[in-house]
Amino acid sequence: MKDKKTFAVIGAGLGGAAVAVLLKQAGFDVTVYERAPHFSRLGAGIHMGPNVMKIFRKMGIEEKVSIMSSHPDFWFSRDGLTGDYLSRIPLGDFALKEYGAAYVTIHRGDLHEVILSPLDEKDVVFGKHLEEIEDTGDEVLMKFADGTHAKADFVIGADGINSMVRENLLGKEKPTYSGWVAHRALITGEQLAKYQHNFEDCVKWWTEDRHMMVYFTTGRRDEYYYVTGVPDPDWNSDAPFVDSSKEEMKEAFVGYHDTVQALIDATTSVTKWPLKNRSPLPLWRRNRMVLLGDACHPMKPHMAQGGAMAIEDAAMLVRCIEEVGTSDYQTAFELYEANRKDRATRVQANSNANTWLYTQEDPAWCFGYDLYAEPLKDLVKKELA
Ligand SMILES: Cc1cc2nc3c(=O)[nH]c(=O)nc-3n(C[C@H](O)[C@H](O)[C@H](O)COP(=O)(O)OP(=O)(O)OC[C@H]3O[C@@H](n4cnc5c(N)ncnc54)[C@H](O)[C@@H]3O)c2cc1C
Secondary structure (H helix, E strand, O other): OOOOOEEEEEOOOHHHHHHHHHHHHOOOEEEEEEOOOOOOOOOOEEEEOHHHHHHHHHHOOHHHHHHHOEOOOEEEEEEOOOOOEEEEEEOHHHHHHHHOOOOEEEEHHHHHHHHHOOOOHHHEEEOOOEEEEEEOOOOEEEEEOOOOEEEEOEEEEOOOOOOHHHHHHHOOOOOEEEEEEEEEEEEEHHHHOOOOOOOOOEEEEEEOOEEEEEEEOOOOOOEEEEEEEEEOOOOOOOOOOEEOOHHHHHHHOOOOOHHHHHHHHHOOOOEEEEEEEOOOOOOOEEOOEEEOHHHOOOOOOOOOOHHHHHHHHHHHHHHHHHHHOOOOHHHHHHHHHHHHHHHHHHHHHHHHHOOOOOOOOOOHHHHOOOOOOOOOOOHHHHHHO
């Protein structure tokens, strides 16, 4: 009989949920511990590229995601002041044909719900804030803020930028504030209809030190979303986000194109989030613990690929565990790191630089990536190289 090893996943965000689904599909025993008491539909959208949609295919949720989301034909980049087009990156049918899956934009809460949907209620335990973790060599012991304990053969740290599992591996260190904030607002279709503008499916308005990314978050196109990047050297709050205002938006985007002004006028509520990151970590794993997603490579969100990298990590981790088996788990985790580090670091650097699709560049290296078709890097050859 197969010796069934147990996995604990810390954090039920995009990466944690994806790794739990894939581990379960592969026949492993997995429990997710999430500190939040429950999830709510926070006001934010997200892009999912063909690189992730191919993983959703494997998870059995590609169609669900596809039906719910908006399918832009292009990513437009436009000059924030003049409205001139800087790039027209083909998506839509082009993405289906060239990259092997759709490029979609969707509400983050809706996406999260679909990713979690293959799991049973008992697989995700809410209200479990990990406070202490110890790898004894034979198993991993966890202690939660509510005084309860749990143990597992392996722990996956999918607990985001302030990861407790990362802290156990590498010591306490706050992430770095990048000097930029992101405003986020959702605008209903009804509200949008009051303004006579050409609201494009997916467009990024740029000037030298700031931008506004705008897209629909539903297939019905009845919810429009914007997310900005604006310098704010004075941010000094520990809060994950604060309320912003129309007035603040007007000031930040003074002189911007009429369509942007109309979007600000249509705004009813807007929040402001500090953008934080970390330098690439020197290690992603030790013995029975391994990191994924923002816990090991957080980035500024300007490539719209941070969540995508968490989901790619999840898929590669499970692929390597299946390939090697759990009896040699150290090799499995090493293989995972070897097959993820270069790509995640490249995306992290590119995203932090905020130049993605500003010009008519070819995004095939990112969108065309098929994690399951990619041959696994050979550990021995890599060490010799
Ligand atoms: C403004 C903005 C826009 C973005 N847009 C995009 C986009 O369009 N496309 C894209 O791919 N990415 C985007 N991203 C990036 C994306 O949101 C992140 O990279 C992604 O959420 C990382 O997923 P994760 O699962 O690693 O971590 P998270 O989503 O942060 O999930 C971590 C989970 O762990 C839980 N947790 C934390 N600590 C503990 C603990 N001690 N015990 C138990 N549970 C814990 C948290 O409650 C949370 O549920 C954006 C980010 C921002 C800030």
